[in-house]
Amino acid sequence: MAFAAAAASTATALASGRLSAASSARPRRASSRPSFSLSASPRAVAARRRAAPAVRAAVSVRAEAKKSVLVVNTxxxxxxxxxxxFAKELLAAGHAVTVLTVGDEGSDKMKKPPFSRFSELTSAGGKTVWGDPADVxxxxxxxxFDVVLDNNGKDLDAVKPVVDWAKSSGVGQFLFISSAGIYKPTEEPPHVEGDAVKESAGHVGxxxxxxxxxxxxxxxxxxxMIGSGNNxxxxxxxxxxxxxxRPVPIPGNGMQLTNIAHVRDLSSMLALAVESPGAAAGRIFNCVSDRAVTLDGMARLCAAAAGAAVEIVHYDPAAAGVDAKKAFPFRNMHFYAEPRAAKEVLGWASTTNLAEDLKERYAEYAGSGRGDKAMTFDLDDKILAAVGKAPAGVSV
Known part of the structure; x- marks a missing residue:
């Protein structure tokens, strides 16, 4: 009984990030905080851009040990x-990759990116299949396969069949895309691996x-996250x-901090875990960039990427009679994590440069014609009317 209790305690600690397979938890605040500057001098930005290719090369997967990898993709x-x-990065390194996407190849969802770009995988030697993760x-x-990544399930009902199949099939390494949303709110941001999580969250189970x-x-x-192909x-x-x-309505005072990473940073972190399975074993990794941005800062960076001015309007959701979760795409609170474990354990480095990465995204936005389409902004109009800034002709 004592052994069973100890094993259960260890499993819980592993899942919350408090223990690794080989060591106990480090002190929570062992390293210095990251810089949260929203902008940099032109010289600093240029230096970061020049350094980016070298950093990306450093985190690319080495092709010495070829592996067969299955990605179960939402x-x-x-x-x-x-x-x-992740599949593109592994294929470029010479690994064999199969992407199993949930559902049917002929569904309307497959007409949107990134699915509409799967030819980039098959032309690189990858395999794409569709089906039910309950019957892998x-x-x-x-x-x-040597490695399986579950990038689909959010609870045990969805992921357990994949885990059980992988174990019975002799898969050597299992990776899982969880969520930083499982952390409990903290008075001491950013979240680091080992912080308290919501035990009721499906990802925790x-x-x-x-x-x-x-x-x-x-x-x-x-x-x-941002990046070409995100839908x-x-x-x-x-x-x-x-x-x-139009004005950009932002709840609160706009100084709430969040984290937005380019997806290439996420895939490079995953790829390093494939390259160094021993170092990654039994670990939790915050899969994020190493810089925060304020909500107001995000609006200004988007405007700069579009080459336009922006008017920011702050509001109190309760006073405006709206649900901030429906009216705004980010959490109305400080919500950001730090990629401490990936840096310390995997030697990972971030290449996200939000100001430059948003230019890429705006170019795709402009090319899609979305900016010319007719749109309604009913919730915005309700908010703006509540703060006395309703557009002409709008009454609420």
């Missing part, structure tokens, strides 16, 4: 692009189960208003 939401970039064996036709089933496993907790509106929400000359 067919919706913002996480699908993670699997796409049928979907992959009996193929065997998955992390615990994987820790019980695999010796070589790792969980990655992303936040918000979840975040920066587009700002562009929609900026290009039409």
């Amino acid at each position: 067919n919706s939401g913002g996480h699908a692009v993670i699997g796409f970039y 064996a049928a979907a992959v036709g009996g193929a065997s 998955v992390e615990k189960y994987i820790a019980e089933q695999f010796g070589s496993w790792a969980s990655f907790r992303p936040q918000y 979840k509106d975040c920066e587009e929400w700002f562009f929609d208003r900026i290009v039409r000359g």
Whole structure:
């Protein structure tokens, strides 16, 4: 009984990030805080851009030990692009990659990115299949794999069949895309690996189960992300208003901090775990960039990327009678994590440069024609009317 209790305690600690497979938790505030400057001098920006190729080369997966990797990829939401970039990076390094996407190849969802760009994977030697993660064996036709990444399930009901199949099939390493949203709010941001999590969150149950089933496993907790191929509106929400000359309504005072990473940073972190399974084993990784941005700062950076001015209007959601979760794409609070474990354990480095990366996203936005389409902004108009800034002709 004592052994069983100790094992359960260890599994819980592993899932929360308090323990690694080889060591106990480090002191929570062992390293200095990152800089939260929203802008840099032209010289500093230029230096970062010149250094980026070298950094990316440093975190690319070495091709010495070729592996066969299965990516179980979601067919919706913002996480699908993670699997796409991860597959591209592994294929470029010479690994064999199969992407199993949930659902049917002929569904309307497959007409949108990143699925509409899967030819980039197949032309690089990758394989794409569709099916039900509850029956992986049928979907992959009996193929065997060294590594499995579940980038689909959010609870144990969805992920357990994949884990069980992987274990019975002799898979050596299991990786899981979790979420930084499982952390409990803290008075001392940023979140670091080992901070308290919401035990009721589905991702937490998955992390615990994987820790019980695999010796070589790792969980990655992303936040918000941008990058070519992403189909979840975040920066587009700002562009929609900026290009039409509309005010951008931001809840609170706009100084709330969040974290937005380019998806290439997320995929490079995952790739390093494949390269160094021993170092990654039994670890939790905050899969984020190493800089924060304020909500007002995000609006200004989007405006700069679009080459336009922006008017920011702050409001109290309760006073305006709106639900901030429906009216704004980010959490109305400080919500950001630090990638401490990835830097210390994997030697990972971030290449996200939000000001430059948003220019890439705006170019795609402008090319899509979305800025010329007719749109309604009913919630915005209600908010603006509540603070006395309703557009002409709008009454609430």
